[in-house]
Amino acid sequence: MTKKLACLFILSLALFFLSFTVGRYPISPGTVAAILWSKFAGMPNGFNADMETVLFSVRLPRILAAALVGSALSVSGAAYQGLFKNPMVSPDILGVSAGASFGAALGMLLSRGMVATQFLAFTFGMVAVGISYAIGTLLAKRGEPVLVMVLGGIIIGTLFTSFVSIIKYLADPYNTLPAIVFWLMGSLANVSLADLRVASLPICAGMSLILALRWNLNVMSFGDEEARALGVRAGALRLAIIVCATLMTAAAVSISGVIGLVGLVVPHMARLLAGPNYTRLLPVSLLLGATFLLAVDDLARVVFAVEIPLGIVTSLIGAPFFLYLLLNTRKGWL
Secondary structure, three states, X not given: OHHHHHHHHHHHHHHHHHHHHXXXXXXXXXXXXXXXXXXXXXXXXXXXXXXXXXXXXXHHHHHHHHHHHHHHHHHHHHHHHHHHOXXXXXXXXXXXXXXXXXXXXXXXHOOOHHHHHHHHHHHHHHHHHHHHHHHHHHOHHHXXXXXXXXXXXXXXXXXXXXXXXXXXXXXXXXXXXXXXXXXXXXXXXXXXXXXXXXXXXXXXXXXXXXXXXXXXXXXXXXXXXXXXXXXXXHHHHHHHHHXXXXXXXXXXXXXXXXXXXXXXXXXXXXXXXXXXXXXXXXXXXXXXXXXXXXXXXXHHHHOOOOOOOHHHHHHHHHHHHHHHHHHHOOOOOO
């Protein structure tokens, strides 16, 4: 397992470096290495200043964002799949993406600027999950609490999606509506280092706690009664995982828009490499998610003359791969 983690880490570092070389303004690997070395060593270089601007002001933020968002979505998806004991669960199961979409669309409709738009996306993503969790808690006595919570998440997600449709209907069709539609398809083109500094705090905090609790996820996969028998407080653990995964997903969606299938497909890929044990599965999901979205972002930048939104690329790649997994994986996923 250590060798697999090392190989994944090396692969992600190699892809991280190669991502600097691709784009509308291609730069050779040797030039990238020389500029990076001179920058961090504090030495002058004779390269064009435009190259430094492209590398550090344009590509570095989106490369870091791709790694951060990919790891956040994949770890959240893996945690949710174990928590809800369902291989079809993704990070937006409780409505976080729909809530964040409404917040972002509202910010664009009101022309509040990028910072306010990201704040509204994060806030309404958290609100949507809070409502879903409240529904599950209030109606737990009427049925399985997890099932009620998931159903509540579907309802709340549908409700916020309707709100987004209303905003799209009211938006200016020449300026605001195209911006909303493009954001909903997911992109890292406009991410800045300031955005990353804000988003990295909830993502790193949530990821650290989920990784610290990964052994408990193994216990939760057997059910609440078995977890209590082993001394795990199922309700408190479920709330902690939901809060952490929601923080990560809401922060990721607030800077990248909606990028589908990453949190659904990558955990299954990680499970093929690491097995169902969450002490190994979550670190592999972290590295694999970062690597996957870095590769997708590189493809989105170079395949066509116009950059493709990331949500389209992840769907084109993830849907056939997930179908392959369904057809070739043995029954039982844990």
